Amino acid sequence: MDAQGRGRAGGTDPADQWVFDPKTGSYELRLDRPGGPGQDSGQGSPPAALTDPSSPSSPSSGRSSFVSPRGTSRAPSGAPSIGKPRASGPDARPLPGQRGGGRRGGGGGSGVLPDRRRPRPKPGKSTKKKVLMWTGGTLAFVLVGGSLGAYLIYEHLNGNLSKVDVGIDNAPVTKGPVNILLIGSDKRSGKGNEGYGDDGSVGHADTTLLFHVAEDRSNATALSIPRDMVTDIPDCTTRQDGGKTKTIPGSKGVRFNESLGQEDRDPGCTWRTVENLTGLKVSHFMMADFNAVKELSKAVGGVEVCLGKDIDDPKSHLKLSKGRHEIEGEDALAFVRTRHSVGFESDLDRIKLQQQFLSSMIRKMKSGDTFTNPKKLYDLGDAATKSLTVDTGIGSVKDLTRLAKDLSRVNLKNITFATLPVLDNPADGRVKKTVVLDKPKADPLLAMMRQDVSLTEVKAKEKKKRQEADAKQEALLKGPKAAPAAVRARVLNGSGRMGAAQEAVTWLQNVKGMPRTSNGGNAVGGQKADKTVLEFAPDQADQARRLADAMGLSADALKETRAEAGPMAEMTLTLGADFSSPGTPVSAPAAPQKAPEGIQKVEADDKNICAK
Numbered sequence: 001m002d003a004q005g006r007g008r009a010g011g012t013d014p015a016d017q018w019v020f021d022p023k024t025g026s027y028e029l030r031l032d033r034p035g036g037p038g039q040d041s042g043q044g045s046p047p048a049a050l051t052d053p054s055s056p057s058s059p060s061s062g063r064s065s066f067v068s069p070r071g072t073s074r075a076p077s078g079a080p081s082i083g084k085p086r087a088s089g090p091d092a093r094p095l096p097g098q099r100g101g102g103r104r105g106g107g108g109g110s111g112v113l114p115d116r117r118r119p120r121p122k123p124g125k126s127t128k129k130k131v132l133m134w135t136g137g138t139l140a141f142v143l144v145g146g147s148l149g150a151y152l153i154y155e156h157l158n159g160n161l162s163k164v165d166v167g168i169d170n171a172p173v174t175k176g177p178v179n180i181l182l183i184g185s186d187k188r189s190g191k192g193n194e195g196y197g198d199d200g201s202v203g204h205a206d207t208t209l210l211f212h213v214a215e216d217r218s219n220a221t222a223l224s225i226p227r228d229m230v231t232d233i234p235d236c237t238t239r240q241d242g243g244k245t246k247t248i249p250g251s252k253g254v255r256f257n258e259s260l261g262q263e264d265r266d267p268g269c270t271w272r273t274v275e276n277l278t279g280l281k282v283s284h285f286m287m288a289d290f291n292a293v294k295e296l297s298k299a300v301g302g303v304e305v306c307l308g309k310d311i312d313d314p315k316s317h318l319k320l321s322k323g324r325h326e327i328e329g330e331d332a333l334a335f336v337r338t339r340h341s342v343g344f345e346s347d348l349d350r351i352k353l354q355q356q357f358l359s360s361m362i363r364k365m366k367s368g369d370t371f372t373n374p375k376k377l378y379d380l381g382d383a384a385t386k387s388l389t390v391d392t393g394i395g396s397v398k399d400l401t402r403l404a405k406d407l408s409r410v411n412l413k414n415i416t417f418a419t420l421p422v423l424d425n426p427a428d429g430r431v432k433k434t435v436v437l438d439k440p441k442a443d444p445l446l447a448m449m450r451q452d453v454s455l456t457e458v459k460a461k462e463k464k465k466r467q468e469a470d471a472k473q474e475a476l477l478k479g480p481k482a483a484p485a486a487v488r489a490r491v492l493n494g495s496g497r498m499g500a501a502q503e504a505v506t507w508l509q510n511v512k513g514m515p516r517t518s519n520g521g522n523a524v525g526g527q528k529a530d531k532t533v534l535e536f537a538p539d540q541a542d543q544a545r546r547l548a549d550a551m552g553l554s555a556d557a558l559k560e561t562r563a564e565a566g567p568m569a570e571m572t573l574t575l576g577a578d579f580s581s582p583g584t585p586v587s588a589p590a591a592p593q594k595a596p597e598g599i600q601k602v603e604a605d606d607k608n609i610c611a612k
Contacts, residue, residue: 153378154397160385163395165239166268170283170391170527172399173406177452177530178213180407181271181285182222183260184292203289204257205270207336207354209417212280212449213407219414219454220407222358223445224351225274227257228434229422234276236269255434267389277437278446281530281577284394284403290333292387296361297332299380300370303361305335305353308612313341332357342611348419348435352600353611355417359604366412415604416455421445421596441599447591450530455595456603476558481549482542484513489534489547489571494523495579504551504575507582512550518570529576532586534558536572537565544571552585 184207208225235250248263259265259273267285275282297303304326312319318334318341320327327335336354343349370376385397394400421441425434448455491508493501501519508514523529534557536544544558551573578586595601602609 157381157385157397160382161395161397161400162389163392164267164287164389165392166266166271166285167237167239167245168268168271168391168393170393171525172284172394172402174283174527175215177215178211178283178407179280180211180213180403181267181274181282182207182209182211183267183270183285183287184208185260185287185289203261205260206257207351208256208270208274209358210274210278210280210282213410214452214454216452217406217409218411219452219456220410220416221449221455222355222415222417223278223449224355224417224419225256225277226347226351226420226422226435227255228347229256229420230254230425230434230436231256231273231277233259233265233269233273236265236272238264238266238268267391279450279577280446281528285391286394287389288387292383293333293336294329295383295387296380297328299376299383300361300364301368301376302326302328303332303357303364305357305360306608306610308610311338311341311611313338315340346432348422348600351419352602355419355602356609356611359415359417359602359606359609362412362415362604363607413603413605414454414456416601417604418445418455418595418599418601421599441596444592444596445599448595451591453591453593455601476541476560477545477548477555479545480542481546484546484550485515487514487543487546487571488516488540488569489514489543489573490518490520492520492523492572492574494527494529495575495577496528497579500575500579504573504579504582508547508550511583514547514550516570520572523574529574530578532557532576532579533574534571535561535574537561537563537569539564539566540569540571547571547573552587554587557586 183205185203186206204227206227208227210223210225211220212223213220230253233251233254235247237245237247240246246264248265248269251258251263256273256277259270260267267287271282271285274280304324306324307320307322310321313334316334316338318331318338320331320335325331336357337350338353339345339347339350342353364370365380368376370380381397385400390400394403421438422435423438424432425436428434447453489508491501491504493499501521505517505519508517532551532553534544534548534551534553536558538560541560544560547553548558576586
């Protein structure tokens with residue numbers, strides 16, 4: 001950098017010429033400043049503000065000095081010039097003489113310049129200076145523009161989102177298991193949805209998946225629920241415009257897809273239907289329309305699918321040859337809608353295509369540059385938010401991002417797509433239109449999901465870790481039990497049923513002889529809990545065993561803390577949805593460790609699936 005003037009030759013770091021101005025709160029490029037302290041006397045001395053206590057910008061003067069990015073002080077405007085005489089004193093340091101030895105008035109080496117000297121012309125900006133100035137200015141513009149752009153993008157994506165208040169405002173991320181209800185509506189109204197069947201239709205729950213993620217995020221199961229399955233739809237309360245509520249009566253023995261759209265039912269009605277059907281507590285819902293498939297497939301740059309035969313379906317408009325294809329847009333939508341050219345031409349066969357498509361899309365997003373390419377990331381976010389309707393608990397881009405980050409911890413190899421087992425409905429006779437739940441297969445499958453058992457083989461290390469944890473939990477139940485009268489516990493109600501905590505306390509006191517149990521009201525934050533949990537300290541283990549025995553708790557319901565609690569402290573018993581009534585064991589039967597034979601399932605990392 002320009003070494004023409006005194007104090008600038010050799011060793012001058014361009015970074016030291018960026019100076020912090022406290023008046024503006026930003027860095028400025030000061031090309032007339034010498035290098036920082038530490039230069040030898042032959043190259044110039046630091047400004048007076050760095051050495052002279054009498055300087056206006058010295059620490060004792062009360063005026064702040066500029067601070068360079070490297071932490072060195074710089075004199076602000078108005079400080080004494082380097083070329084002027086300095087106040088004398090014991091701490092004053094002499095200025096070096098000019099290079100070349102020429103001094104008027106015999107002042108060589110005195111450190112004080114004579115009053116009369118020929119003014120030196122100001123040097124013009126060198127090429128390097130100009131480059132640095134342009135670079136700095138451009139960088140500042142990009143940073144400011146980037147910040148503004150990020151804000152505008154955030155506001156834009158937030159504005160894209162549609163929200164429905166279903167009367168349940170769960171936190172975006174929770175520590176326990178997560179159940180996301182994914183609903184694909186066949187609603188025909190709206191941009192991009194026209195031209196598919198009944199124009200103006202309010203739609204149904206045409207495609208429904210319950211995405212269950214284990215508490216430790218080691219595995220996940222995406223359970224498809226057939227739209228034509230006969231089930232019961234419970235009463236549900238919907239929120240109307242203006243804040244009013246409307247309770248819609250339930251229906252018995254109807255198709256599952258009537259849980260949405262029909263009778264003015266909203267996603268909250270599908271939410272409650274799924275909870276009744278599976279015994280799993282839904283955390284959030286996301287609903288998408290036809291347009292979502294088209295736009296998301298474009299945003300990721302196409303999704304690879306495989307066909308075991310040529311398909312020409314005039315109803316879905318899918319026309320593809322046998323083999324592998326990258327599809328997007330209209331072809332992608334046709335692929336997930338077709339059913340008349342595969343298998344037995346049923347909705348169950350279409351579910352298999354949808355599972356293949358979603359598995360491939362997840363692989364594409366995780367393995368490609370979708371999350372590192374700014375344009376692709378924006379296109380994906382824009383397409384997703386435009387097509388999604390969500391609950392209020394995840395009603396912002398920030399909350400959606402938090403949830404996505406949490407769910408991304410699941411390894412792709414441990415994600416399984418499965419279909420809820422069903423049978424042809426005997427009531428249909430020869431014409432097969434609907435299906436009914438196949439309980440012998442469905443019950444163990446749902447039990448595995450409720451107890452976080454993976455449908456895939458998880459890593460050996462994870463398996464061993466879980467087995468060790470299970471053995472430790474079982475050991476907690478073995479050992480001495482305290483006398484019933486010595487049990488101190490506070491009972492919280494997280495079951496979702498009013499009065500459950502008081503019922504349990506009354507029973508424990510009057511039937512089990514535990515007078516030191518008390519009603520603590522609702523669970524923390526008023527949140528519902530899937531499972532009953534007993535929290536206790538190491539020095540309360542004997543009390544915990546007695547209470548667990550009385551309540552019929554299994555080992556996995558016991559949560560031991562690290563710290564000792566003391567003799568007068570209470571344990572905390574939080575009743576979950578698995579608590580039915582006092583005296584009825586809370587523990588559910590152990591789920592099988594292997595998926596039932598004959599269930600339809602697809603592993604997300606399986607690239608060799610071809611529809612036939």
